[in-house]
Every structure is written in C-alpha cells, then in structure tokens.
Amino acid sequence: MQNLLRMKIWTVLIGLLTTTGLLAQTTPPRPPLRTVVVDAGHGGPDGGAKGSIAREAQLALEISLKIRDLLKQELP
Numbered sequence: 683m684q685n686l687l688r689m690k691i692w693t694v695l696i697g698l699l700t701t702t703g704l705l706a707q708t709t710p711p712r713p714p715l716r717t718v719v720v721d722a723g724h725g726g727p728d729g730g731a732k733g734s735i736a737r738e739a740q741l742a743l744e745i746s747l748k749i750r751d752l753l754k755q756e757l758p
Contacts, residue, residue, distance in 0.1 A: 691749055718753055722746035 722742040723730075730738025 720746045720749050
C-alpha cells in the first residue's frame with residue numbers, strides 16, 4: 683500500500699514538473715525555485731469527509747507530510 687501511495691505521489695509530482703517545464707518554454711525565465719508550499723487543506727473546523735476508518739483531513743495531512751519528506755530527500 684505504501685509503495686502504491688509513493689507511486690501516486692511521484693506520478694503527480696512528475697506531472698506537475700512536466701507541465702511546468704512545458705510552460706517555461708513559452709514564458710520569460712523566472713528566478714530559481716526556493717520554496718515549495720505543500721498545503722494539506724481542511725484545517726481547523728473543516729475536517730472534510732468522514733470515512734469508516736479516517737477523516738479526509740487526516741489523510742490529506744499524512745499525504746502532505748509524505749510529499750514534504752520526499753521533496754526534502756530528493757531536493758535538499
């Protein structure tokens with residue numbers, strides 16, 4: 683299950699990076715990327731949908747933290 687989640691996260695990141703690369707060819711150069719913000723959403727009183735084993739906010743936070751850890755590992 684963790685490998686499947688890791689594959690999904692990498693697929694999303696590669697898609698975002700590919701799209702960004704395609705757009706960069708048609709726009710003026712930008713300064714180098716210094717900060718990446720990973721927002722889990724559903725904070726505070728809005729916990730999102732409630733499933734049988736977890737709330738949406740809990741899952742979104744776990745995924746965001748894993749993305750953060752992967753980014754720190756791959757882009758120190």
